[in-house]
Amino acid sequence: MPQEKPKKIWLSPTGLGNSKRCPRCFWLRYHKKIYQPEGIVSRLANRFDGVIKRYFDLYRPAGELPPMIEGQVEGKLQHPFQETYFYSYNEKYGFLGKLDECLITDKGKYTPIDHKTSSSDPNVKPMIPAYQTQLDSYAFLLDKNNRPSSGIGHLIYFYPSEGKNLHQGFPMEITVKTLKTNPRSAFTELLKAIKILEGKMPKSSKDCPFCNWHSDMKKLAK
Numbered sequence: 187m188p189q190e191k192p193k194k195i196w197l198s199p200t201g202l203g204n205s206k207r208c209p210r211c212f213w214l215r216y217h218k219k220i221y222q223p224e225g226i227v228s229r230l231a232n233r234f235d236g237v238i239k240r241y242f243d244l245y246r247p248a249g250e251l252p253p254m255i256e257g258q259v260e261g262k263l264q265h266p267f268q269e270t271y272f273y274s275y276n277e278k279y280g281f282l283g284k285l286d287e288c289l290i291t292d293k294g295k296y297t298p299i300d301h302k303t304s305s306s307d308p309n310v311k312p313m314i315p316a317y318q319t320q321l322d323s324y325a326f327l328l329d330k331n332n333r334p335s336s337g338i339g340h341l342i343y344f345y346p347s348e349g350k351n352l353h354q355g356f357p358m359e360i361t362v363k364t365l366k367t368n369p370r371s372a373f374t375e376l377l378k379a380i381k382i383l384e385g386k387m388p389k390s391s392k393d394c395p396f397c398n399w400h401s402d403m404k405k406l407a408k
């Protein structure tokens with residue numbers, strides 16, 4: 187009987203972030219289908235994402251920018267919007283990413299956008315490094331799909347602010363951050379992630395509470 191071809195592994199920007207955080211957990215996910223327990227997770231951010239996307243869609247057909255970002259970004263919303271992009275590295279591995287939004291400049295360059303719901307003021311806290319990887323990855327995927335990236339990407343933060351009239355609607359602070367993108371760096375990260383998957387199971391990350399908890403419990407059981 188002919189041997190069945192192994193299914194292609196499609197890595198994502200989130201996967202690249204995970205591979206940096208703990209190569210072992212990343213390896214276990216793909217080789218053993220063992221996932222870190224999710225715990226109790228709020229889906230509020232998903233709801234926000236849906237509402238924001240539909241709001242942007244209202245402005246797309248007219249070629250207008252939504253007032254909340256007007257004057258802070260360059261270009262028009264991509265119309266029609268393409269959410270998912272693929273890059274096939276080889277027979278075994280590929281890379282895919284889903285953009286939240288995309289702008290096209292007058293010069294025909296593409297700027298990826300990612301929406302971020304924030305629980306604290308994004309102006310006073312350091313940016314999560316994985317966000318840079320995310321925008322680099324989107325720029326890489328755009329380039330590989332014949333949509334030349336502009337060299338920048340935007341993070342649009344949504345942060346609930348205080349107010350006396352909350353009963354009339356929750357005020358949201360909207361902050362646009364612009365980052366330089368480096369598609370080459372995303373490709374380097376992709377190669378590193380593939381190298382992890384091609385190797386033996388890596389060691390646990392020292393400061394992860396999950397593996398530490400597991401080894402402490404194992405000691406107790408002896």
Ligand code: SF4
Nearest residue numbers: 208211391394396397
């Ligand atoms: S240390 Fe263990 S539980 Fe934590 S991320 Fe790594 S493999 Fe997963």
